[in-house]
Amino acid sequence: MVKLCFYDRHRIVGDPARGEYNLEVRETKLEDDGKYKCYTNPTAAADAILTVVVPTPNPPxxxxxxxxxxxxxxxxxxxxxxxxxxxxxxxxxxxxxxxxxxxxxxxxxxxxxxxxxxxxxxxxxxxxxxxxxxxxxxxxxxxxxxxxxRVKYPPLVQVPSPSVHVREGEPASLSCMVDSNPKAEVTWRKVGEALPSLKIIRDHLLQLPKVSRTDGGLYQCEANNGVPPVGLGSVTLQVYCE
CATH class of the missing domain: 2.60.40.10 (Immunoglobulins)
Incomplete structure (x- = not known):
């Protein structure tokens, strides 16, 4: 058996009778990392690479x-x-x-x-x-x-029913759907006129319990969450008389 005098943690093991020579490294250290050569004839050496793995101590x-x-x-x-x-x-x-x-x-x-x-x-x-x-x-x-x-973005307003048709005396619901981050504040107005006095506003929904012929016109919902531009949607209310 060949003895490595200056490497007390290294030894050659195997079966010389079968031509088997293995290098055993005990208590592997980072300094053992690298390329090794095995040969009887230096012109016909075989290379082997030892990688000593030291796990990263923490996630990136x-x-x-x-x-x-x-x-x-x-x-x-x-x-x-x-x-x-x-x-x-x-x-x-x-x-x-x-x-x-x-x-x-x-x-x-x-x-x-x-x-x-x-x-x-x-x-x-x-x-x-x-x-x-x-x-x-x-x-x-x-x-x-x-x-x-986390990404803020301005309100995107979609109107499910751009035109609403009702008979006078019946209820009407006007709605606009708003997608925004953060949540937008929605306000309603009637173009050129004041909103009907009899109304219920629930965020994106404007409800008129009993419409009159004067309630007809163009309504707009405005959504604002502080991220420009402001979102705007329009609904036309048409009231039919008996």
Whole structure:
């Protein structure tokens, strides 16, 4: 058996009769990481690579996007990992799908940028996850951190029934549906005239319990949540007399 005099944690084991020589390393340390050569003839050496895995102590950290943003603004998130060997590969996920970022990770700084030049209302509630994977899941499980986006956007008003037809003396309901973040305050008005005195206003719904011929006209609902522009919807009420 060959003895390695200066490496008391290393020894060659195997079956020399069968030409089997294995290098055993006890109490593996990070300094053992690297390339090894096995040979009887230096011109015909076989290479073997030993990777010593030191799991990252903590999940990656995410900076940026802590505050609520507004649609139209840009988003920049930075994922940073520290410690561990080998350096983890960082990946951004949108939910469970990989997100194409404008930057790539590097072993030197272990950071990965995510950039969206213009946010939309559809980005509200998006869950971005930064995953750090060292490539040896059986020894070091991938670690991830997440950031849920909060995006403010102006009111979008939709009118289910732009034109409402009722007979005089019957009730009428005018409605507009509002999508916004944060929630918008909805106000009603009648173009060119005051609202009927007999009315019930419940947020997006304007109810007239008993319409008269003078109630006919153009009504508008206005939604305002502080994020411009203000949302506007129109409903025409036509009253038929007996």
């Amino acid at each position: 950290s995410i900076s940026g996007g802590e505050l609520t943003l507004t649609a139209g603004e840009q988003l920049s998130l930075t994922c940073r990992s520290s410690g561990g060997h080998p350096a983890p590969r960082l990946t951004w996920l949108n939910g469970t799908d990989p997100f194409q970022s404008s930057s790539v990770s590097s072993d030197e700084d272990k950071t990965l940028e995510l950039f969206i030049p213009r946010l939309t209302k559809w980005d509200d509630g998006t869950n971005f996850t930064c995953l750090a994977d060292q490539g040896f899941p059986e020894l070091a499980k991938p670690k991830g951190s997440s950031r849920i986006l």
